[in-house]
Amino acid sequence: MPSRHYPILSQIQGPADIKDLPDESLKALGNEIRNKLISTISVNGGHLGPNLGVVELTIALHRVFSTPEDQLVFDTSHQGYVHKLLTGRNHSDFDRIRKNDGLSGFLSRSESAHDAYGAGHAGTALSAALGMATARDRLGGDEHVVAVCGDAAFTCGITMEALNNVAASTKRLVIILNDNEWSIAKNVGAISKYLNELITNPLYNRLHHDVGSILQKVPGGEQLLKIGKNAEKGWKSIVVPSSIFEHYGVRYFGPIDGHDLPLLTHHLEFARDANEPVILHVVTKKGKGYGPAVQHPESFHGTSPFEIGSGKSKSVKQGPPNFQDVFGKALVRFAKKDPSIVGITGAMPSGTGLIHLYNELPDQFYDVGIAEEHAVLFAAGLSTKGIRPVVAIYSTFLQRAFDQLIHDICLQDLPVLFCMDRAGLSPNDGPTHHGLFDIAYIRSIPNATSMQPKDEDELVDMMHTSLSMDSPTFIRYPRGTGVGVKMKSRPRLLEIGKAEILQEGDDVVIWALGPMVHEALELSVRLKIEDGLSVGVVNARFSKPLDKSLLLKQARQSPLMVTMEDGVLSGGFGSAVLETLSDAHIRTPVYRIGWPDRFVDHGSDVASLREDAGLSQDSMLSGIRDKLQSPQEVFSETD
Ligand SMILES: Cc1ncc(C[n+]2csc(CCOP(=O)(O)OP(=O)(O)O)c2C)c(N)n1
Structure with a gap:
């Protein structure tokens, strides 16, 4: 019909x-x-x-x-x-x-x-x-x-x-x-x-x-x-x-x-x-x-839902700022103070937030086109002469420049800062766009420092810290809005490779990265109320280098360690924790929460995709409970 x-x-x-x-x-x-x-x-x-x-x-x-x-x-x-x-x-x-x-x-x-x-x-x-x-x-x-x-x-x-x-x-x-x-x-x-x-x-x-x-x-x-x-x-x-x-x-x-x-x-x-x-x-x-x-060809290239009559976006922007804007605006402030700072994008000035730099300091901005390998190598060349490049590329697109990261940035030990937006899921776009591999692939490269902020204020601290370092640094953060925390007027320097203890606990200690820190805090509340457990929560901050001394100390005292990351389990943050404990001959069970070894489909939202992968809060909670009951059967994955 x-x-x-x-x-x-x-x-x-x-x-x-x-x-x-x-x-x-x-x-x-x-x-x-x-x-x-x-x-x-x-x-x-x-x-x-x-x-x-x-x-x-x-x-x-x-x-x-x-x-x-x-x-x-x-x-x-x-x-x-x-x-x-x-x-x-x-x-x-x-x-x-x-x-x-x-x-x-x-x-x-x-x-x-x-x-x-x-x-x-x-x-x-x-x-x-x-x-x-x-x-x-x-x-x-x-x-x-x-x-x-x-x-x-x-x-x-x-x-x-x-x-x-x-x-x-x-x-x-x-x-x-x-x-x-x-x-x-x-x-x-x-x-x-x-x-x-x-x-x-x-x-x-x-x-x-x-x-x-x-x-x-x-x-x-x-x-x-x-x-x-x-x-x-x-x-x-x-x-x-x-x-x-x-x-x-x-x-x-x-x-x-x-x-x-x-x-x-x-x-x-x-x-x-x-x-x-x-x-x-x-x-x-x-x-x-x-x-x-x-x-408006740029905003309608890929658009969120809109009203047909006016073309206006239906998603009302309220609440905390996007990570990309926090990044872009902070970079403008750093770049105003230090003219050697330049921002580099591969055809994504708006998506990465570098548009703020372009608008305010166009001489410190480069759009190199869809040329991620060149963007990275170009940054390497710039930095050999004392320029401080900040390369803003989505996690998924930086995969294309893996060799340049190894051969041209880390082997040469050049102080280039990589800011990787869309780390974690890009739900509607799906497997080509999810940023799930970067923790694992960056962790394998010598000289790299890799971190993830728990909120937008810590993102600025991490940028500040990175710009003060003399070696390659990588900061990953998710698509979408920050947490809504108060922003400090002046960022602070973080100690490299030091985690942050958010709460102490005797029964389980959760080490989490980025947005998973908030999930960990929520889980700890439920474990306390529903199971009467005392749960420690650590904001790991760095996936490389790990805060080994804190990790070993806590693992020696805790019956169960849990790791939480928004990345693949294979070779990821949880693997780093396991390796560290194994090298120190510590046999405390580790329950790793992250994305299983299969490509993640597209979907309506993050919550439904997490649910499908056994990563909803209820699933994570029951996983932790299972491990607490039979700790020796641990070393499991979430799928
Ligand atoms: C490696 C990589 N970098 C960046 C992007 C983001 N991206 C998606 S489409 C696009 C522009 C494509 O322009 P063009 O090829 O001229 O096709 P058009 O959309 O104009 O039809 C960009 C930069 C991508 N998909 N892949």
């Missing part, structure tokens, strides 16, 4: 139905998709602007290519909602996108055969697509492989590394450069300027579009056109300086209007049938079709 609001879209069960649609229905289909995106994302939140920008492009891709036989690889895949709607996922699960039991906000190989590749981190599409195209060539297949990359994906090293290999690896690959001039913020860097020149250079455009007719009118032009058409690089390069892509061995077409369906279809057919790697430069408008998203 066609639905009243979506008469065409509701009839699309899969890509075959799109191919069957008459041309004159396509515009209406596009409108319905836009309405569906706006109404769903206004309730669930999500990536509105990028998806509104690729409505025509995605329809055209499904008219010309046939998934799942052909592979469409979307970079980051935050713009994959339209693809989901057209590949059999326009049902109640789409209405619950990013929520418990709803679709993922990104493409996922486990969600649909039409999702050739899963992603969430930027810059992976071209490499993955090149791998698929090369595998096809080796296996003798004839399917098509298409990489859909945003303009900001070309600020990623991996994209450029893949581009460097395209011509050597395959004879056939379609690359779509979806250019809307925006990353999350305005795109940055030389490539972005270059793409802008391709779009705006009137000479280039005019010659490109009119080259045939111009040549026909000039003496000898016919002949030139004929030669050009047969020439290896085509007629365009005769009169137009060839694009950078042609130097990489990839034929460039464009720029074309990415909202003109017939034009897109025509060019995609051509690209599909080409016997060489091609890049089609498509110009789109982020937020197309929804005024507020066009006017």
Whole structure:
């Protein structure tokens, strides 16, 4: 039954139905998709602007290519909602996108055969697509492989590394450069300027579009056109300086209007049938079709729920400030006092809070694009000359620079401060975005000092402490608001590797990191009231170095030690505690609470995901009770 609001879209069960649609229905289909995106994302939140920008492009891709036989690889895949709607996922699960039991906000190989590749981190599409195209060539297949990359994906090293290999690896690959001039913020860097020149250079455009007719009118032009058409690089390069892509061995077409369906279809057919790697430069408008998203591309890149009429956010901002703002504002204060301090972001000025530094001290701010490896190495170079870099990268995205952390920061023992927001869960985004690995991976690197504040005031103390140190430091903190504590007017220096005893106890001692400190305090109250137990609580502050002397002293006296962390158990903070006790031959049982050894899905909120993983307060409480009753069966994990 066609639905009243979506008469065409509701009839699309899969890509075959799109191919069957008459041309004159396509515009209406596009409108319905836009309405569906706006109404769903206004309730669930999500990536509105990028998806509104690729409505025509995605329809055209499904008219010309046939998934799942052909592979469409979307970079980051935050713009994959339209693809989901057209590949059999326009049902109640789409209405619950990013929520418990709803679709993922990104493409996922486990969600649909039409999702050739899963992603969430930027810059992976071209490499993955090149791998698929090369595998096809080796296996003798004839399917098509298409990489859909945003303009900001070309600020990623991996994209450029893949581009460097395209011509050597395959004879056939379609690359779509979806250019809307925006990353999350305005795109940055030389490539972005270059793409802008391709779009705006009137000479280039005019010659490109009119080259045939111009040549026909000039003496000898016919002949030139004929030669050009047969020439290896085509007629365009005769009169137009060839694009950078042609130097990489990839034929460039464009720029074309990415909202003109017939034009897109025509060019995609051509690209599909080409016997060489091609890049089609498509110009789109982020937020197309929804005024507020066009006017505010940054805030509608990924939005929280909003009122459709006004575009205003539904989440009322009250209460404690976000960690990112506390960080950003504190950094401004430190940077005003010390001009050698600079802030570095990889395309996330607002998300990290570095926007405050940009607004007040733009000369002490760098946005390097989606280039985390470069951000870290760039900081290393700066610090060799006495500059004090503060690198603000989400926990999950810093994973990309693991080698630079080891080889360029810690091995060189350089005083760079890393501030990792979104440590812990990013519930709606899911496994690509949860920041659960950093405690474990940083703990393994010599010279690193790794810490986590229990509240926003302690975050500033940790920044202050780090900026006074002469070695690499890492501070992790969660997404969202602080605790609402009173902020000291002047931060204080913390003693490195010293934990804070919040309360003493004889029956159990809990060592906790970051927000888990408050969970530990709550658990201790319940254990006292409901079980009559005396529970010690320690704010560990440092996961590296650990406060060994306090830990050993307490472990010698306590029947049970509990560790709590918002990170993976494997190799994490609890592991550090166990290793320390084992090395000292202390056999006190340790009950470790943290995330089990499996990827954590997306969900509506932190509470429901914790519940699923056995990390609700009740589950943690019963785990502790079990261990107290049978302490020798300990050394357990929470799953
Ligand atoms: C490694 C990594 N760093 C940062 C991000 C955050 N991020 C998500 S989308 C995006 C911008 C993508 O811009 P572009 O590729 O041009 O696509 P558009 O959204 O404009 O369609 C950024 C910086 C990420 N997903 N992965």
